[in-house]
Amino acid sequence: xxxxxxxxxxxxxxxxxxxxxxxxxxxxxxxxxxxxxxxxxxxxxxxxxxxxxxxxxxxxxxxxxxxxxxxxxxxxxxxxxxxxxxxxxxxxxxxxxxxxxxxxxxxxxxxxxxxxxxxxxxxxxxxxxxxxxxxxxxxxxxxxxxxxxxxxxxxxxxxxxxxxxxxxxxxxxxxxxxxxxxxxxxxxxxxxxxxxxxxxxxxxxxxxxxxx
Amino acid sequence: xxxxxxxxxxxxxxxxxxxxxxxxxxxxxxxxxxxxxxxxxxxxxxxxxxxxxxxxxxxxxxxxxxxxxxxxxxxxxxxxxxxxxxxxxxxxxxxxxxxxxxxxxxxxxxxxxxxxxxxxxxxxxxxxxxxxxxxxxxxxxxxxxxxxxxxxxxxxxxxxxxxxxxxxxxxxxxxxxxxxxxxxxxxxxxxxxxxxxxxxxxxxxxxxxxxx
Numbered sequence: 001x002x003x004x005x006x007x008x009x010x011x012x013x014x015x016x017x018x019x020x021x022x023x024x025x026x027x028x029x030x031x032x033x034x035x036x037x038x039x040x041x042x043x044x045x046x047x048x049x050x051x052x053x054x055x056x057x058x059x060x061x062x063x064x065x066x067x068x069x070x071x072x073x074x075x076x077x078x079x080x081x082x083x084x085x086x087x088x089x090x091x092x093x094x095x096x097x098x099x100x101x102x103x104x105x106x107x108x109x110x111x112x113x114x115x116x117x118x119x120x121x122x123x124x125x126x127x128x129x130x131x132x133x134x135x136x137x138x139x140x141x142x143x144x145x146x147x148x149x150x151x152x153x154x155x156x157x158x159x160x161x162x163x164x165x166x167x168x169x170x171x172x173x174x175x176x177x178x179x180x181x182x183x184x185x186x187x188x189x190x191x192x193x194x195x196x197x198x199x200x201x202x203x204x205x206x207x208x209x210x211x212x
Numbered sequence: 213x214x215x216x217x218x219x220x221x222x223x224x225x226x227x228x229x230x231x232x233x234x235x236x237x238x239x240x241x242x243x244x245x246x247x248x249x250x251x252x253x254x255x256x257x258x259x260x261x262x263x264x265x266x267x268x269x270x271x272x273x274x275x276x277x278x279x280x281x282x283x284x285x286x287x288x289x290x291x292x293x294x295x296x297x298x299x300x301x302x303x304x305x306x307x308x309x310x311x312x313x314x315x316x317x318x319x320x321x322x323x324x325x326x327x328x329x330x331x332x333x334x335x336x337x338x339x340x341x342x343x344x345x346x347x348x349x350x351x352x353x354x355x356x357x358x359x360x361x362x363x364x365x366x367x368x369x370x371x372x373x374x375x376x377x378x379x380x381x382x383x384x385x386x387x388x389x390x391x392x393x394x395x396x397x398x399x400x401x402x403x404x405x406x407x408x409x410x411x412x413x414x415x416x417x418x419x420x421x422x423x424x
Contacts, residue, residue, distance in 0.1 A: 149390025178361025180400030188392030
């Protein structure tokens with residue numbers, strides 16, 4: 001089994017590393033870290049990671065993970081990357097995204113007519129691509145699996161590990177990464193977080209989108 | 213403010229990236245990704261990341277994060293790295309670790325006489341260094357903060373963000389990374405996980421330790 005994780009400039013490190021450290025522990029699952037170009041890629045918070053290969057070098061992965069991040073806005077136009085995403089999806093067992101990675105899949109036409117999620121600030125952008133937005137943490141729609149913002153990639157990857165390798169393997173991985181979350185606040189979704197936090201991030205989001 | 217995150221061969225990516233994507237969002241907090249040597253470092257699950265600087269190039273960070281991972285076993289002997297850890301700790305505001313990173317701090321003598329945690333499989337190694345093991349997810353003991361296995365670094369970093377920048381900033385960061393965890397199983401700690409998972413990882417652990 002081969003899983004491709006797409007890396008690009010200004011992706012969110014945790015979007016990719018959550019799934020990497022879960023799916024990378026499934027026995028026999030080979031991870032391919034593919035870049036828009038091969039070589040160094042810098043994440044949103046300044047970590048430089050190395051893309052081993054260009055996306056086209058991995059034509060038929062069984063699973064695909066597309067992370068989100070500020071750099072997502074640069075990957076919305078049709079071209080070779082979208083062609084690759086569509087070709088991969090045609091033959092994949094699982095096509096997945098974390099956070100605003102779903103907007104890239106949507107822009108490539110892959111989510112049309114499907115239910116999907118995204119970062120809570122980006123959910124309202126999905127209908128423009130014919131996608132039904134769903135405010136849930138992990139959304140399975142056939143072989144398409146989308147996760148909400150950033151940290152939700154861990155939950156998605158564990159659910160996916162269970163489908164790929166069985167509940168027992170997924171539970172071993174969860175215990176191995178000691179994923180028994182105890183957030184210090186109950187502020188992780190817009191329904192629960194205090195208003196000032198929701199308002200602050202909404203105002204930042206407008207800034208980011210206008211900066212495109 | 214300056215936060216150093218130590219990178220080394222075969223560290224666990226999520227141990228470092230959880231804190232990176234939380235602490236890196238604190239306004240004015242500059243992240244320094246320091247290696248045992250500068251240059252490429254490969255994580256346990258095969259991601260190659262770049263250490264911008266050598267540890268000694270960042271002599272006085274306000275906060276230090278030491279991740280864990282299989283490569284921890286190679287950093288247990290006294291020498292320049294331990295000297296740096298001790299010198300950093302002398303003047304730091306916060307000295308922290310995730311997972312088996314606490315064993316490195318312990319071996320450097322920093323945790324002696326303190327309460328600390330680690331990956332659940334490694335807790336029993338702390339007393340040899342004069343450390344009181346605590347089976348909790350995040351342990352504050354003065355300015356020393358240790359987190360349990362892998363994913364606990366996210367919880368630790370949010371708690372730390374609250375101490376550094378206030379509860380409001382920490383809640384904004386939590387909402388920004390949409391950290392509203394919904395694990396598919398309740399298998400994230402040895403108290404809760406099924407016996408087969410605990411036994412499997414214990415047997416693997418013996419293998420890893422014997423392989424040193």
